[in-house]
Amino acid sequence: NESNIPKDFPQLKNDTFLRAARGEQTQHVPVWCMRQAGRYLPEFREFRAGKDFFDTCRSPEACCELTLQPLRRFDFDASIIFSDILVVPQAMGMEVQMVPGKGPTFPDPLKDPEDLQRLKTKVDVQKELDYVFKAITLTRHKIEGKVPLIGFTGAPWTLMSYMIEGSGSKTFSKVKSWLYRYPEVSHMLLKRLTDVIVDYLLGQVAAGAQALQVFESHAGILGPVEFKAFCLPYLRDIARRVKDQLKETGQDVPMIVFAKDAHYGLEDLSQSYYDVVSLDWTIDPRLAREQTGGKVSLQGNMDPCALYAPKERISEIVKTMLEGFGTQRYIANLGHGMYPDMDPESVAAFVEAVHKHSRQMNKQQ
Ligand SMILES: Cc1c2[nH]c(c1CCC(=O)O)Cc1[nH]c(c(CCC(=O)O)c1C)Cc1[nH]c(c(CCC(=O)O)c1C)Cc1[nH]c(c(CCC(=O)O)c1C)C2
Numbered sequence: 001n002e003s004n005i006p007k008d009f010p011q012l013k014n015d016t017f018l019r020a021a022r023g024e025q026t027q028h029v030p031v032w033c034m035r036q037a038g039r040y041l042p043e044f045r046e047f048r049a050g051k052d053f054f055d056t057c058r059s060p061e062a063c064c065e066l067t068l069q070p071l072r073r074f075d076f077d078a079s080i081i082f083s084d085i086l087v088v089p090q091a092m093g094m095e096v097q098m099v100p101g102k103g104p105t106f107p108d109p110l111k112d113p114e115d116l117q118r119l120k121t122k123v124d125v126q127k128e129l130d131y132v133f134k135a136i137t138l139t140r141h142k143i144e145g146k147v148p149l150i151g152f153t154g155a156p157w158t159l160m161s162y163m164i165e166g167s168g169s170k171t172f173s174k175v176k177s178w179l180y181r182y183p184e185v186s187h188m189l190l191k192r193l194t195d196v197i198v199d200y201l202l203g204q205v206a207a208g209a210q211a212l213q214v215f216e217s218h219a220g221i222l223g224p225v226e227f228k229a230f231c232l233p234y235l236r237d238i239a240r241r242v243k244d245q246l247k248e249t250g251q252d253v254p255m256i257v258f259a260k261d262a263h264y265g266l267e268d269l270s271q272s273y274y275d276v277v278s279l280d281w282t283i284d285p286r287l288a289r290e291q292t293g294g295k296v297s298l299q300g301n302m303d304p305c306a307l308y309a310p311k312e313r314i315s316e317i318v319k320t321m322l323e324g325f326g327t328q329r330y331i332a333n334l335g336h337g338m339y340p341d342m343d344p345e346s347v348a349a350f351v352e353a354v355h356k357h358s359r360q361m362n363k364q365q
Pocket residue numbers: 033034035036037038039048053080081082083084085086098103104152167168169215217337
């Protein structure tokens with residue numbers, strides 16, 4: 001069994017992110033950015049130039065290099081493995097291409113309930129996603145204990161939406177029509193995705209991931225009733241099953257859930273076995289604290305577009321955000337991923353502001 005082989009990773013030097021995730025005291029607020037490895041970095045564009053996106057994902061050396069790039073520039077307190085959420089549908093037998101300028105595209109998306117037959121009935125996650133596990137193990141060594149390495153997955157509903165829409169969408173009417181026309185088949189698909197995701201996350205931990213984030217990026221296109229029916233049960237099931245399995249080997253790995261735009265789901269999400277609830281920028285920090293009632297740590301949630309502001313303004317925005325969240329049980333981040341036209345200097349200003357203001361606020365207490 002792969003998971004029993006000791007990997008002798010370098011000792012972790014900065015555990016601030018893990019402490020905040022577990023609800024332990026920290027000297028400063030830890031910070032990282034969603035899509036911190038990305039096209040806003042010239043070295044990322046240079047490295048990726050002319051290479052197919054999913055070929056890059058399948059190269060452990062390339063994933064390692066792209067994960068490390070932002071850490072060479074910024075004083076981040078965590079890193080996230082370079083990969084994509086759509087490697088899971090690929091592992092289940094679907095074809096996905098990254099079309100430059102258009103984003104991920106499924107040439108042959110699921111159209112009818114019968115199309116479920118096209119998916120593999122038994123997915124050998126260890127074999128199909130071995131390249132991700134190799135990337136995690138390699139990166140965990142090469143990071144030299146500087147900061148923890150986060151593994152991640154897309155959540156069932158978000159993956160189902162890509163598998164049926166075939167790409168991003170404005171209305172998501174194709175996948176939403178499944179929920180209303182074929183609720184039972186929809187649940188079958190969500191269940192199958194959940195089973196693969198649980199194995200996938202456990203494999204990532206065995207490979208060396210020190211925290212896990214579950215991206216339910218398309219939660220907000222559902223109303224509260226559909227969220228409770230088609231998102232929440234699977235998000236809970238994932239955390240419960242992963243946590244239970246890890247407990248058997250005496251491990252505890254913090255889990256983060258990011259259900260974008262699901263403001264109505266905060267209270268439920270805070271009681272769903274996750275350690276951290278990640279917030280988009282439409283949610284007021286104080287309100288989020290009230291609704292989650294101290295049961296979880298919070299992560300987020302600066303509007304990514306605030307990075308277009310001058311540095312002094314970024315610092316003010318960060319200060320206000322920290323006053324809203326407080327400095328404990330908190331991980332600073334953006335409310336969603338960075339955009340390619342953002343200035344790396346602004347990211348540096350964001351990170352510095354989080355560290356500086358939170359240290360000052362902690363001293364005053
Ligand atoms: C850098 C990058 C990624 N994916 C894509 C890009 C840009 C394309 C490129 O570099 O060529 C295409 C890429 N992949 C995806 C999209 C979104 C397409 C759309 O629906 O509009 C694009 C452009 C799908 C995707 N992929 C991901 C999500 C969930 C997070 C979110 O909500 O943004 C989603 C929805 C996760 C993801 N994707 C990636 C990471 C790791 C790097 C990091 O965060 O530093 C992660 C965590 C990497």
